[in-house]
Amino acid sequence: MKWTPTEIRPEDVAARADVEGLADHLRTIDLDALLVQAKVLVFRGFHVPEDGLDGVLDLVLPDRLAYVHGNTPRTKVGKNVYTSTEYPPEFTISMHNEMSYAHHWPARLAFYCAKPATAGGATPVVDGTAWLAALDDDLRDRFADGVCYTQNLHGGMGFGKSWQDTFETSDQAQVEEFLAASDSTWEWLSDGTLRVRQLRRSFTRHPVTGEEVWFNQADQWHVAALDPQTSAAMSEILTEDEMPQSVTFADGGPIPAEYVTQIRDRGLDTAVDVDWQQGDLMLVENVLAGHGRRPFEGPRRILVAMSD
CATH class of the missing domain: 3.60.130.10 (Clavaminate synthase-like)
Incomplete structure (x- = not known):
């Protein structure tokens, strides 16, 4: 059976459908073990607002890293929070593990959807073993x-x-x-x-x-x-x-x-697309799973942060 990311909605975990409900849920689980097992987690339906993102990131990425020695264009928009790679929307970004070219790479990535694309714009994720x-x-x-x-x-x-x-x-x-x-x-x-x-x-x-x-x-x-x-x-x-x-x-x-x-x-063919909804949060185990970007139309805004 083909691997797919694990999606978690409020009704799956008896949580409130808001950012406080997500924060409460995160405090009750062994996130490290769950992420290693799942490789990619998608928290959907919690409607995380952009002005509430910092509090959630403090729980999932306690030691956020700066994007030092990164090789792609992006803009810093907060406390070690960046825009996703700023390549023209008509191009596909192929699968990769973040900064795998570096001596030290982040262990965990968080992607947040502030605004989904009008069309397209999925983030494909791939099981590295596959x-x-x-x-x-x-x-x-x-x-x-x-x-x-x-x-x-x-x-x-x-x-x-x-x-x-x-x-x-x-x-x-x-x-x-x-x-x-x-x-x-x-x-x-x-x-x-x-x-x-x-x-x-x-x-x-x-x-x-x-x-x-x-x-x-x-x-x-x-x-x-x-x-x-x-x-x-x-x-x-x-x-x-x-x-x-x-x-x-x-x-x-x-x-x-x-x-x-x-x-x-073959990386793109093996990948599974994660289609974004506003307020979604996705965590990626950066060794076990790669990620990319499909072409899109409209003012897509995905923010990214990373940690050891």
Whole structure:
């Protein structure tokens, strides 16, 4: 039977259908154990208002993390609360585990629907073990030794993100301290760009369940993941090593475009869509489950926070 997220409504747990009812319910359960078992929890029908979100997040994410060294555009809107990735609505965001390219990634994510899209805009979620099993043996074998990510973070003007936005500081020493602790290598280029390289795993095992999951973002960092028009335009003016972000196998060998397509498409095909209603809250176990975004129309507003 195909895995699906666990949905919890007020009537399922004899709770009031409001934010206070959700808070009371959260105080009575072992959320850590439940989330590991379910992988994704969707709290629906509690009608959480945006001005009541902080109190709920304090219960589900007691130590919220800043989005430091994140690789996607988003806006900070509260106490370590951010907008979801700000990519044009016509694009699909492929499946991924948040910051799986980093030395340290969040263990838990919370997504909150402040305003659903007029059409589309589901958040697909995928069981990481099922995603791994969906990939061909030759692909898994080639990824066994890991991958190498490269970021080119400009100093204030250029393609992609600046290093100041990425690390939420303009202090180079503070950035270097962070990178030294994250098992990364880096260099400052003459134009002010910060180039960062990271050797990372392709798979990982969950510390509690022991499940092995697909755990990298090679398909999102690869030039083949860009839409054809953007890819062609950037390739005319930048070498692959100059791209805002790129990826190779750990040994430096190129990752074939057909591998990138397989990873992306089978992740999306294996996923289950979570369609949003205003006031919904979704928790994702960030090792056991990946997430993405379907295209949408209208002023969709999904907020995100994360914790260890």
